[in-house]
Amino acid sequence: MARRPAGPGAGADGPGEAAVGPRAWTGRVEGWLFAPGDPRRLAGLRIGLCGVLAIRLAAGPYLDLAHQPAALFRPISFMRLLPSMPPPAFVLPVQVLAVTAAVLATVGLATRVSLPLAWLAAVPLIAMTSSLGKTVHNDVLLLLCLLPLLPSPAGAAWSLDARRRGGGAATASWRFGWPVRTAMVVVAGAYFFSGLAKLLHAGPAWVTSGNLRWVLYASSDAQAHANQAALFVAGRPWLAHLLAAGSLAIELCFPLVLWRPRLAWVLVPAVVALHAGIWAAMRLDYWPMAATVLIVMVDWPAVLSRLRGSRARPLPSADPRGPARAPAPTPRSR
Amino acid sequence: MPAPPPPLAARSPGAEVRTATGAGAVAPWTRRFVWAFLAAFVIAGVFGFEAWPLTGWRLFADARSARQVSLQAVTVDAAGRERPVPWDDLPVRFRGNVQVLKGFEDLRPGQQAAVCTAWADAVRARGGEVRAVRIYRVETDVSRRAGDRAAPGTRSLRFTCRDGTVEASGGPGG
Numbered sequence: 001m002a003r004r005p006a007g008p009g010a011g012a013d014g015p016g017e018a019a020v021g022p023r024a025w026t027g028r029v030e031g032w033l034f035a036p037g038d039p040r041r042l043a044g045l046r047i048g049l050c051g052v053l054a055i056r057l058a059a060g061p062y063l064d065l066a067h068q069p070a071a072l073f074r075p076i077s078f079m080r081l082l083p084s085m086p087p088p089a090f091v092l093p094v095q096v097l098a099v100t101a102a103v104l105a106t107v108g109l110a111t112r113v114s115l116p117l118a119w120l121a122a123v124p125l126i127a128m129t130s131s132l133g134k135t136v137h138n139d140v141l142l143l144l145c146l147l148p149l150l151p152s153p154a155g156a157a158w159s160l161d162a163r164r165r166g167g168g169a170a171t172a173s174w175r176f177g178w179p180v181r182t183a184m185v186v187v188a189g190a191y192f193f194s195g196l197a198k199l200l201h202a203g204p205a206w207v208t209s210g211n212l213r214w215v216l217y218a219s220s221d222a223q224a225h226a227n228q229a230a231l232f233v234a235g236r237p238w239l240a241h242l243l244a245a246g247s248l249a250i251e252l253c254f255p256l257v258l259w260r261p262r263l264a265w266v267l268v269p270a271v272v273a274l275h276a277g278i279w280a281a282m283r284l285d286y287w288p289m290a291a292t293v294l295i296v297m298v299d300w301p302a303v304l305s306r307l308r309g310s311r312a313r314p315l316p317s318a319d320p321r322g323p324a325r326a327p328a329p330t331p332r333s334r
Numbered sequence: 335m336p337a338p339p340p341p342l343a344a345r346s347p348g349a350e351v352r353t354a355t356g357a358g359a360v361a362p363w364t365r366r367f368v369w370a371f372l373a374a375f376v377i378a379g380v381f382g383f384e385a386w387p388l389t390g391w392r393l394f395a396d397a398r399s400a401r402q403v404s405l406q407a408v409t410v411d412a413a414g415r416e417r418p419v420p421w422d423d424l425p426v427r428f429r430g431n432v433q434v435l436k437g438f439e440d441l442r443p444g445q446q447a448a449v450c451t452a453w454a455d456a457v458r459a460r461g462g463e464v465r466a467v468r469i470y471r472v473e474t475d476v477s478r479r480a481g482d483r484a485a486p487g488t489r490s491l492r493f494t495c496r497d498g499t500v501e502a503s504g505g506p507g508g
């Protein structure tokens with residue numbers, strides 16, 4: 001969460017800039033999306049997201065699902081083309097391939113090939129877990145955040161590719177910025193749309209009614225042993241309303257981190273706490289989603305620099321002003 | 335007179351399209367790729383469109399009421415004893431029971447029988463005796479508590495699966 005580029009609306013609230021049209025606004029967003037970025041920040045995303053993907057793929061129940069009776073198959077999306085879950089003869093090699101590719105992408109070996117391969121092999125496997133009748137959002141955010149990395153030079157830093165190539169660290173470039181910022185938009189959008197769906201489907205009743213109390217009571221009743229955390233909240237209507245309002249506010253406000261990066265200090269821990277609370281009360285494990293948020297929204301190179309007790313090392317750059325500054329925009333950027 | 339504010343690009347770290355290294359402008363394919371991806375992501379989110387992995391992000395989106403209706407599957411042994419299907423003890427491939435039960439009524443009889451057979455076989459595989467599978471409609475008021483649990487609700491038999499056939503009883507569609 002440390003140092004990060006200013007958001008797409010940064011500076012747009014000045015009195016002289018109040019009147020901006022859609023075209024100018026689009027230009028601002030483009031200017032932010034395609035701004036040069038630190039190759040180490042992109043590498044941080046590659047290592048984190050591919051690491052989580054490798055763990056998920058290695059531990060996933062895909063081989064078990066491959067033995068599912070066809071009568072229980074509830075396919076989503078492209079899985080509707082199949083009459084049942086893919087057979088073990090398909091699943092096992094794909095899982096081995098996907099895990100191997102994800103590990104290679106994590107360490108940055110043959111990244112241009114291993115990263116897209118890991119993603120492509122992961123898609124049918126993860127689709128299997130969502131073909132039980134309910135979309136599993138846990139891995140969806142991970143897959144969507146990885147998508148912008150597929151055509152990017154994600155192995156330019158902190159990778160075996162870079163080490164083998166030699167020739168020093170990569171310089172800041174637009175090639176390293178847009179995958180990170182696109183993933184940030186996806187994370188922010190995921191929470192915003194999650195809040196929006198609550199407003200559209202339930203309206204204010206999601207907060208003002210006993211909704212959260214009944215959800216928690218039902219969840220506790222469905223667990224083998226009564227869940228004391230769920231019962232604690234459900235038994236206190238004021239607390240349930242407060243948490244419901246807080247959850248909705250966190251989700252709807254999350255995109256503000258793109259405009260005001262300092263808000264990440266509040267909103268990112270809040271989202272992690274939200275997932276921790278859901279696990280404590282409902283035993284629903286959203287750790288991959290929480291991990292994705294942390295990986296994407298935190299500026300890991302800056303964090304590492306701080307942990308080492310030094311200032312962030314300046315990026316190798318032809319710009320004498322360093323990577324935190326850039327020359328005046330070209331017409332192409334507008 | 336103060337200098338005019340620098341353009342956004344100059345104030346955000348590196349926020350411009352040409353790089354400091356002169357590496358060139360953003361490739362057109364990149365621009366098209368990013369906008370197409372974000373447009374699809376936003377459309378799915380705003381309209382609740384499900385085209386996995388694009389999704390409408392409906393997480394706990396519906397407001398629940400205290401009165402909750404669910405379907406419960408139980409197995410029946412030779413002595414007529416009923417036991418709830420132990421979903422948590424069955425392999426992962428049998429999870430999703432809540433969604434399968436929700437749509438059970440809309441399945442064709444042959445599909446309903448196949449679902450019951452799959453569940454019965456799963457219970458038998460872990461040593462259970464199954465002569466029939468019954469599906470009950472359970473109505474509970476979770477606001478009425480008996481200790482840490484909801485007070486018992488009302489239960490009505492909806493389907494009985496036995497020997498490859500399904501008998502519906504009571505209620506709409508039954």
